[in-house]
Amino acid sequence: MKLFREESPSKKQAVERLRLILVHDRAKVSTGLLEQLREEIINAISKYVEIKEEEIEIELNATETKAELVANIPVVRVRRAVE
Numbered sequence: 001m002k003l004f005r006e007e008s009p010s011k012k013q014a015v016e017r018l019r020l021i022l023v024h025d026r027a028k029v030s031t032g033l034l035e036q037l038r039e040e041i042i043n044a045i046s047k048y049v050e051i052k053e054e055e056i057e058i059e060l061n062a063t064e065t066k067a068e069l070v071a072n073i074p075v076v077r078v079r080r081a082v083e
Contacts, residue, residue, distance in 0.1 A: 050076040
């Protein structure tokens with residue numbers, strides 16, 4: 001007999017989406033602004049390193065006193081310096 005049921009993947013996704021909406025609201029950052037920020041970060045970093053764009057994770061964590069932008073960006077290799 002199972003006492004605890006595992007959360008379904010769709011329930012986990014819904015909870016994560018709600019969490020992101022609440023964080024964006026607290027930090028006063030729209031989803032569109034976060035997407036624009038993501039694109040600009042990708043463009044800036046891509047000048048120096050090759051990255052796996054499809055695996056990038058960027059999130060905004062906010063509390064009542066601060067907000068943090070956390071980025072996990074897989075690097076494939078460093079590009080040669082342009083002189």
